[in-house]
């Protein structure tokens with residue numbers, strides 16, 4: 001397989017994986033490292049899989065510098081199930097939670113939590129189509145809240161928190177589905193970090209939850225077994241059959257990031273890619289990025305021409321040139337270039353060259 005057969009996939013997720021990871025998977029597909037079976041067929045209790053899952057956790061801990069008092073869990077159910085698992089596990093005292101609403105995913109998480117407790121919206125940018133991240137301070141949070149909640153990178157609207165809110169002693173939960181491993185993060189500032197795999201980690205089907213130990217073990221007796229963090233923490237993500245193949249591929253992605261120099265090196269590359277694209281958009285009269293400059297996402301670059309038909313034409317013509325999935329989320333339209341870790345710099349260069357050509361032909 002060469003790069004020539006592959007398109008640049010700007011999808012918000014599932015999205016591109018590093019080509020060398022895919023090639024490694026292909027080589028080992030029928031017989032993983034010569035053991036005579038595929039990881040897809042392997043017992044999750046086998047010594048081969050035990051090594052795979054343990055190395056995946058060790059490598060993730062190293063990449064994110066995860067402190068020892070945090071559990072790492074490989075779960076199923078996507079980011080969406082975490083919207084439910086978080087309240088079911090973290091409502092342990094006042095049953096109060098404070099939310100920052102910065103997009104559709106935070107809103108969905110908030111709706112789930114409302115089923116179980118007393119929710120307060122601390123701030124929202126909805127009135128301005130989620131085009132910015134509100135500034136909040138410690139005094140904005142209720143001191144007795146069981147947790148505070150943010151969506152750190154807003155996949156649909158292309159925004160990212162430029163700061164980690166100071167919530168005092170209230171544990172902060174962050175949905176990092178669309179930015180995990182793209183930038184250095186101080187894990188100790190968070191009570192829970194979770195992320196669906198299908199953007200920066202690996203194939204869909206696996207979800208990572210990183211949870212401070214002192215927050216585990218408070219789910220009520222009525223909470224269904226699979227939804228209790230304690231069950232997964234005590235069984236090292238092997239309470240039941242985990243998404244073995246997705247964990248395996250994620251493990252290869254972690255090794256790939258380590259070989260590339262770790263999260264710091266990824267961050268540098270991601271800044272380079274995003275800067276190029278935003279600089280071009282800002283310098284053009286034809287395209288516009290609706291997001292406040294200081295709140296722009298490194299991963300999801302949202303832009304419009306201001307003319308819906310022109311946007312559609314852009315997406316179609318880009319597709320014909322091997323750049324796919326550049327349409328914005330179905331809820332907002334326009335364009336969105338998701339440039340996760342695995343998007344090569346050449347993909348961004350090719351997109352900018354196409355944007356220039358399209359602008360010339362259509363302005």
Ligand code: PMP
Pocket residue numbers: 012013077078079080081105151153154155156175176177178196197
């Ligand atoms: N959170 C964010 C930030 C997302 O971008 C998404 C999906 N793209 C979700 C949560 C939902 O994740 P899932 O589809 O894995 O349930």
